[in-house]
Amino acid sequence: MKSELPVIIECRCNEIAYRSDNSALPYSPKEIVREAVRAWEAGASIFHWHGRDSKTGKPCNDVELYLEVIQGIREQTDMLIHPTLGYITQNQIEDRVRHILAVNDNPVLRVDLAPVDFGSLNVDFWNPQEKQFVTYDQVYVNTRANLMAVLEVFQKYDVHVSSVCWDVGQMRTARCFQEMGLLPKNTLWEFVFTGEVMPAGAAPTISGLQAFIAEVPNDNQWLALCWNGDVMRVAAWAITLGGHVGIGLGDYHYSRFGKPHNGELVEMVAKMAYALDREVATPAQTREILNLPQQPQLPTQSAALV
Numbered sequence: 001m002k003s004e005l006p007v008i009i010e011c012r013c014n015e016i017a018y019r020s021d022n023s024a025l026p027y028s029p030k031e032i033v034r035e036a037v038r039a040w041e042a043g044a045s046i047f048h049w050h051g052r053d054s055k056t057g058k059p060c061n062d063v064e065l066y067l068e069v070i071q072g073i074r075e076q077t078d079m080l081i082h083p084t085l086g087y088i089t090q091n092q093i094e095d096r097v098r099h100i101l102a103v104n105d106n107p108v109l110r111v112d113l114a115p116v117d118f119g120s121l122n123v124d125f126w127n128p129q130e131k132q133f134v135t136y137d138q139v140y141v142n143t144r145a146n147l148m149a150v151l152e153v154f155q156k157y158d159v160h161v162s163s164v165c166w167d168v169g170q171m172r173t174a175r176c177f178q179e180m181g182l183l184p185k186n187t188l189w190e191f192v193f194t195g196e197v198m199p200a201g202a203a204p205t206i207s208g209l210q211a212f213i214a215e216v217p218n219d220n221q222w223l224a225l226c227w228n229g230d231v232m233r234v235a236a237w238a239i240t241l242g243g244h245v246g247i248g249l250g251d252y253h254y255s256r257f258g259k260p261h262n263g264e265l266v267e268m269v270a271k272m273a274y275a276l277d278r279e280v281a282t283p284a285q286t287r288e289i290l291n292l293p294q295q296p297q298l299p300t301q302s303a304a305l306v
Contacts, residue, residue, distance in 0.1 A: 004242065005281070006279035006280055006281035006282075006289075007239055007244055007245060007270075007280050008045055008046060008223065008244035008281045008286050008290075009045060009246075009273075009280060010046035010223060010225070010247075011036070011046070011048065011247070011262050012048045012225060012249075012250045013039070013248050013249065014026050014027070014032065014035075014049055014248075014250040015251060016050065016059060016250075017249060017252075017253070018057050019057065021253035022249055022260070024259055024260065024261040024262070027057045028054035029054070029068035029069045029072065030072070032052075032069050032072075033068075033069055033072030035249075036049075036069075036072070036076070036077060037263075038262055038263025039079075039248075040079050042267040043266055043267065043269075043270035043280040044262075045079060045286040046080045046082050046246075047073060047077075047080070047082060048082040048083070048115070048246070049083060050084045050250070051065040051083075051084075051099070061098075061099070063099045063102050067109075074108060077283075078284070079283050080112040080286055080287065080295075081111045081112050082111065082112060082113040082115065083111055083114070085100075085115060085116070086098065093146070093149045093153060096150065100114050101157060101159075107296050108296050112160060112287075113160050113292075114154060114159050114161055114162070115161075115190065116154075116162070116164060117140070117142050117164045117166070117170070118164065118170040118171070119142055119165075119167070119169065119170040120139060120141050120142050121142075121166050121201070122139055122140075123139065123198070124137070124200075125197050125198060126196065126197050126199050148182060151177060151183055160292055161184065161187055162187065162188040163183065163188065163190065164190045166194070166201045166202060168211050168215055171216075174187075175217070178217070185217065186220060188221050188222070188223060189220060189221070189222040190223050190224075190225060190246065191209065191212040191222060191223065191224045191225070192225055192227055193208065193209075193224065193226040193227070193229060194226065194228055195227070195229020195252065196229065197228050198227060198228040201227065204226050204229055204231070206237055209234060209237055209241070213241065221243075223245060224243055224245060224246070225247065225251060226251060226252065228251065228252060229252055230252055230254065231247050231251065235247065235269055239276045245269050247265045247266060247268075248262050248266075249265070283295070
């Protein structure tokens with residue numbers, strides 16, 4: 001193997017996007033598991049998803065939906081499982097972490113990573129044709145008190161954290177929590193760039209990526225993604241600079257490729273990595289790179305259920 005680490009590819013399956021742009025976007029647990037298998041076969045080693053109502057696609061925090069997806073992924077792949085936190089912010093910490101703690105005592109089904117966004121964000125969408133925001137009052141709230149409470153829960157239950165940062169200020173905030181001892185010194189940093197319709201996040205430029213990288217502690221790994229925007233250019237830079245990549249229909253519809261499913265998007269990044277002379281990490285290699293325990297074998301369907 002080359003001295004350079006293989007590229008970790010995270011499939012970002014469905015987020016809060018809808019099927020209006022791509023009918024391949026999954027809602028139901030069965031559909032989400034299908035996309036996980038496709039992504040795994042194409043080279044993804046981490047799988048991130050949101051609970052959705054199977055018919056309407058609306059956000060759904062029901063623990064049962066997450067358990068069904070986790071069970072299905074464990075039965076068919078060895079991917080690292082990385083579900084969202086609950087969609088609820090403010091002080092309702094129990095609701096945000098309930099689905100993660102529901103499997104925490106099961107060594108087979110417990111999640112491998114839990115994402116924490118290290119700051120608040122205006123999430124009003126911009127309409128570039130009308131030169132107006134669609135809304136003017138939408139805020140994704142993550143107070144420092146909220147962050148402290150979530151991190152204390154994850155520390156208590158030994159849940160590994162990925163540090164999601166939408167700008168360099170959030171990187172600096174996360175490093176403060178490292179100094180406090182609530183965020184481990186070794187974490188996966190996820191840089192969130194945003195497209196034209198979401199101007200509150202970091203612009204997907206090489207200078208923006210370099211600003212993020214400058215804040216990463218030594219020996220930590222980082223991954224770049226683009227929410228509501230095309231990640232391909234950023235992916236090429238990330239692969240070249242030694243980082244990792246997140247891609248999926250949850251972030252962007254990729255209509256310039258037709259109506260691809262998640263596995264096809266992962267395959268594009270995998271081919272890009274090989275073209276740029278880096279291997280693609282297997283789930284076992286990803287666990288080693290991120291200093292995470294290897295996943296135990298799933299015994300039987302009935303024994304694994306919680």
